[in-house]
Amino acid sequence: MAAFIPEDTGPLVHDIGETILELSHVEKHFGELHVLQDINLTVARGEVVVVLGPSGSGKSTLCRTINRLETIDSGTITIDGTELPSEGKALARLRAEVGMVFQSFNLFAHKTILENVMLGPVKVRKRPRAEAEKSARELLERVGVANQASKYPAQLSGGQQQRVAIARSLAMDPQIMLFDEPTSALDPEMVQEVLDVMVSLARGGMTMIVVTHEMGFARKAANRVVFMSDGMIVEKSDPETFFTNPTSDRAKDFLGKILH
Amino acid sequence: MSELAQLMRQYDVLGGFWMTIKLTVVSALGSLILGVIVVIMRISPVKAFQLFGKGYVNVIRNTPLTVIVTFCALAFYNVLAWRLAGPDARSSVQLFWWGVVALSVYHSTFVAEGIRSGINTVPPGQAEAARSIGLTFGQTLSQVILPQAVRGSVTPLGNTLIALTKNTTVVSAIGVAEASYVMKNMIEFSPNFIYAIFILMALGFVILTLPVGMLVSWASTKLAVQR
Numbered sequence: 459m460a461a462f463i464p465e466d467t468g469p470l471v472h473d474i475g476e477t478i479l480e481l482s483h484v485e486k487h488f489g490e491l492h493v494l495q496d497i498n499l500t501v502a503r504g505e506v507v508v509v510l511g512p513s514g515s516g517k518s519t520l521c522r523t524i525n526r527l528e529t530i531d532s533g534t535i536t537i538d539g540t541e542l543p544s545e546g547k548a549l550a551r552l553r554a555e556v557g558m559v560f561q562s563f564n565l566f567a568h569k570t571i572l573e574n575v576m577l578g579p580v581k582v583r584k585r586p587r588a589e590a591e592k593s594a595r596e597l598l599e600r601v602g603v604a605n606q607a608s609k610y611p612a613q614l615s616g617g618q619q620q621r622v623a624i625a626r627s628l629a630m631d632p633q634i635m636l637f638d639e640p641t642s643a644l645d646p647e648m649v650q651e652v653l654d655v656m657v658s659l660a661r662g663g664m665t666m667i668v669v670t671h672e673m674g675f676a677r678k679a680a681n682r683v684v685f686m687s688d689g690m691i692v693e694k695s696d697p698e699t700f701f702t703n704p705t706s707d708r709a710k711d712f713l714g715k716i717l718h
Numbered sequence: 719m720s721e722l723a724q725l726m727r728q729y730d731v732l733g734g735f736w737m738t739i740k741l742t743v744v745s746a747l748g749s750l751i752l753g754v755i756v757v758i759m760r761i762s763p764v765k766a767f768q769l770f771g772k773g774y775v776n777v778i779r780n781t782p783l784t785v786i787v788t789f790c791a792l793a794f795y796n797v798l799a800w801r802l803a804g805p806d807a808r809s810s811v812q813l814f815w816w817g818v819v820a821l822s823v824y825h826s827t828f829v830a831e832g833i834r835s836g837i838n839t840v841p842p843g844q845a846e847a848a849r850s851i852g853l854t855f856g857q858t859l860s861q862v863i864l865p866q867a868v869r870g871s872v873t874p875l876g877n878t879l880i881a882l883t884k885n886t887t888v889v890s891a892i893g894v895a896e897a898s899y900v901m902k903n904m905i906e907f908s909p910n911f912i913y914a915i916f917i918l919m920a921l922g923f924v925i926l927t928l929p930v931g932m933l934v935s936w937a938s939t940k941l942a943v944q945r
């Protein structure tokens with residue numbers, strides 16, 4: 459993958475390949491609440507999909523079902539041709555292929571930055587420590603926090619922690635990366651450094667599903683925008699069409715609120 | 719003070735406390751192993767295990783220790799004649815091991831609850847992050863959850879150990895000659911030394927439990943995880 463160069467903000471060019479993720483008729487309830495309603499979505503290898511929608515529309519839940527942090531009631535989720543297993547070792551193996559970046563970073567608080575990034579490769583991929591450490595340091599270099607390797611998460615700024623979290627996911631060589639509002643918990647001055655890393659990932663051809671309110675990122679990096687409301691996918695289109703010419707009233711209403 | 723010295727000569731006080739220490743150490747290990755198994759059941763994704771763990775804790779924890787101890791001695795040893803220490807061992811040895819079983823079973827519920835309260839101090843995001851990089855249930859527990867839960871568990875586990883040390887006195891009911899058993903003999907046969915006997919016992923138990931308390935407060939500062 460290309461090295462991360464913050465200045466490089468030219469137009470996004472990458473190839474989109476065959477289908478890697480498919481959600482078909484996915485349904486989920488939280489008690490009475492019908493939080494996901496007949497969700498159908500196909501994502502191609504290398505595609506960057508931005509998920510937008512008002513608070514409570516089910517964006518996080520959608521993200522979390524894709525690596526089965528939430529179970530689904532019915533429907534199927536297929537990753538690279540394999541249906542998501544329900545439990546056990548097979549599920550753990552598949553999860554290793556799907557990276558997830560959380561709003562609240564969730565770095566392992568008792569491990570150093572370097573150990574955070576090495577844990578997955580050593581324990582899941584069974585790679586030798588020396589080799590895992592070498593790639594971990596390279597990844598930390600790539601996200602710009604190499605000099606923090608021996609510190610603990612609490613000693614880093616939010617922006618640094620989130621970049622480490624991205625490196626931790628990347629260390630698994632995932633086929634897909636999920637981002638659930640990765641910049642929402644950050645101080646404004648740190649948002650850009652995280653978005654820069656994400657843009658560089660997108661540019662490098664990573665398949666990404668990104669829940670975010672950052673319209674700049676959606677415009678710059680998304681191949682497609684998925685708009686959710688009340689548990690349903692209301693609109694799927696390319697970013698330009700979505701922002702300039704949304705078809706549904708709910709999307710128009712939503713854009714009116716966030717773009718002023 | 720000369721009274722204390724005389725008592726020490728006349729009765730096997732040190733032997734009694736040595737028995738207390740043996741009961742405590744062996745039962746502490748037993749309850750730790752049982753307790754860890756129970757807590758893993760309680761937080762496992764398998765519903766049947768969760769229910770079993772919960773039932774075990776609620777039944778055993780709410781049964782008086784004396785009942786468990788006498789039940790083990792009467793039902794398992796006297797009636798069913800299960801000889802834990804092997805067929806040839808003396809009755810006092812058999813009863814020691816039944817005492818250990820009773821103490822371990824009883825205190826394992828407190829160990830399980832202590833560890834669980836430690837686990838509850840670990841934010842759920844830690845387990846989610848662990849699972850999302852592909853760690854299995856066991857790896858998530860051993861690599862991420864338990865190391866962070868230790869800190870929150872140290873105090874309840876320390877309290878359980880102190881309680882266990884004192885609760886070993888209950889097995890005197892089935893004739894295991896630990897410290898309080900010796901004390902009862904002393905009071906019976908040397909009743910005029912009652913104050914000295916009392917001081918001796920209190921002192922003995924304080925000497926045993928005080929270091930545990932100090933260790934606990936040292937460990938809980940030492941193990942603090944920054945968030």
Ligand SMILES: Nc1ncnc2c1ncn2[C@@H]1O[C@H](COP(=O)(O)OP(=O)(O)OP(=O)(O)O)[C@@H](O)[C@H]1O
Nearest residue numbers: 488489491493511512513514515516517518519520
């Ligand atoms: N574990 C849960 N149990 C019950 N209800 C839940 C649970 N998680 C989420 N919900 C509810 O499901 C709905 C969708 O939640 P979700 O977090 O997916 O929304 P979201 O689109 O990500 O919102 P936000 O923009 O605020 O993050 C909300 O009404 C929420 O209250």
Ligand SMILES: [Mg+2]
Nearest residue numbers: 517518519639
């Ligand atoms: Mg959300």
